[in-house]
Amino acid sequence: MKKLDILKKLRSSGLRPTKQRVEIAKFLFEREKTFHFTVESLDKLLSKKTTSKFALATIYNTVHAFKAAGHLxxxxxxxxxxxxxxxxxxxxxxxxSETSELIDIDANEVVIQKIPKAPNGKKIKNVEVFINLKN
Amino acid sequence: MKKLDILKKLRSSGLRPTKQRVEIAKFLFEREKTFHFTVESLDKLLSKKTTSKFALATIYNTVHAFKAAGHLxxxxxxxxxxxxxxxxxxxxxxxxSETSELIDIDANEVVIQKIPKAPNGKKIKNVEVFINLKN
DNA sequence: ATCCAGTTTATAATTATTCTAAAGTGAAAA
DNA sequence: TTTTCACTTTAGAATAATTATAAACTGGAT
Structure with missing residues (x-):
């Protein structure tokens, strides 16, 4: 994803492209494969990879803003x-859980044949499947 | 579940049946339906329902001990x-997520037709399905 | 160039959980 | 039945993750 696209992505979701947001977005979205991170790990990676520094609260704010916008x-x-x-x-x-590692599974790798219907007055928002691993 | 069974349950899992453990176990297991709780909610319920008082750390300890023993x-x-x-x-x-409520689904209510095989060197421990609800 | 709502920042506050060290207690053995 | 001691409980401190606060800053509209 190019810088221009990053700016577009931010603006189109109503996020003012500040210096911090652009830098974090570049770090997150300019990559081939999907990327899993915690706020803590992102904070460490950012301080290694970039010269700028970010308040921890900014990383929280930004990550949550990206999430609200549907980018994460x-x-x-x-x-x-x-x-x-x-x-x-x-x-x-x-x-x-041994390595605390999370690995994506494509939606089409999992086929669910039967699920119960939602309780009265509720609808199903989505179905998440976790396959927990051991050695 | 009767008191004698509670004592048996504790002893058979190597947990000394202390006053606190017995009282918490009675509260948790002497009921018809399954029960979902957080440590915080359990703490509140216990202080309402019983005259004894429990240190918060004891509730954490006890709940984790019960979990390790396979009772929770x-x-x-x-x-x-x-x-x-x-x-x-x-x-x-x-x-x-509207009400923060968790509702059990029997294993036989969910049938999964296809899941990917575990990554190299790993085995599948279990599969958890979450059906998230909306209004 | 000016202005201002939105943003960042450092720090404090909050929340959930775990740690600590002292006091208490089941239950095994004398 | 008393003694003993490893296991528990307890209150409070410590830690960790996250959110709130309020002052300073800034993108971009005017």
Missing amino acids: SEVEVRGNKTYFDTNVSNHHHFYD | SEVEVRGNKTYFDTNVSNHHHFYD
Whole structure:
């Protein structure tokens, strides 16, 4: 994803392209493969890869703004870790608790034959499948 | 579940049946339906329902001891809430983020036709399905 | 160039959980 | 039945993750 596209992406979702947002967006979205991270890991990676520095609160703000805009999805797994995922399409996850690693599974790799209907007055928003791994 | 069974349950899993453990176990397991709770909600309920008082750390200790012994399962859902579930059989969950409510789904209500194989060197421990609800 | 709502920043506050060290207690053994 | 001691409980401190605050800053409209 090119810089121009980054600016477009931000503006089109009502996010003013500040210096910080552009730099974080470039870091997150200028890559081939999807990327999983926690706020903590992103903070460390950013301070290594860039010369600018970011307040931790800015990283929280930015990540949540990107999530609200649909540019990131949030995945919560056992162990109180909250991951964000640059893959916002409908998909599932392997979770390896040994390594705390999260691995994407394409939606079409999982076929669910039967699910119960939603309780009265509720609708199904989405279905998330976690495949927990062991050694 | 009767008091004698509670004592048996504790002893058979190597947990000394202290006053606190017995009282918490009675509260959790002497009921017909499965019960979902957070440590915080359990703490509040216990101080309402019983005359004894429990240090918060004791509730954490006890709940984790029960979990390690297989008497409770842990379910983590969006929103940084950690629920415990008196249903330790293999099953799935509806999650209603409007009300923060977790609802059990029997394992046989969900049929998965296809899942990917585990990454190299790993095995599948279990598969958890979350059906997220909306209004 | 000016202005201002939106943003960033450093820090404080909050929340959930775990740690610590001292006091208490089941239950095994004397 | 008393003694003993490893296991528990307890209150409070410590830690970790996240959110709130309020002052300073800034993109971009005018």
